[in-house]
Amino acid sequence: MITARRNMHWLKSSSLCFLTAFFVLWSSQTTALDRETPFDSIDGGTLTLAQWEGQPVLVVNTASMCAFTEQYRELQALYDRYRDQGLVVLAVPSDDFNQELASNAEVKEFCELIYGIDMPMTVITGVKGRNAHPFYQSLRQEVGFTPRWNFNKVLLDRQGQVVDTFASRISPLSDQITRQIDSLLSDATVTQ
Structure with a gap:
């Protein structure tokens, strides 16, 4: 016993x-959120999320022929409003939903001519599935987020951690997004 x-x-x-x-x-x-693997820039060279360490970043998967494409105008307005305070808006064109133009040159021309885009932008990049960029793969692993459509948004804080994700229908200029950006930017002002 x-x-x-x-x-x-x-x-x-x-x-x-x-x-x-x-x-x-x-x-x-x-795994940690991949901020080191470079995106190819639509302007040539590369972009990494790590290069914006200390700045909040809004990452948006975009497409030129989508019902939400008008959000490019709002993304640029958001970037214009907050860029001097440190916000980066990164557009990631993707054809994962079959609504992107055929080439990077066409995307660049379209965005510059129609919307006056001067925010950082990648080349056409996978955002879901096996061909997703490592940032998006790590985003799925870390927080369970995969874009379900074009113009899904991911807000990262100054340390590169996910603050929130937003569906396509959420306007970049909505209070839901701008309140969080204001909070991230004011937190930095208090700590400096």
């Missing part, structure tokens, strides 16, 4: 140790 109790106690202790070790190992295996 005593031996059976000791064995039960040992079994419980061993199980607890095993579960603790498994949890520690599992939690150490989770």
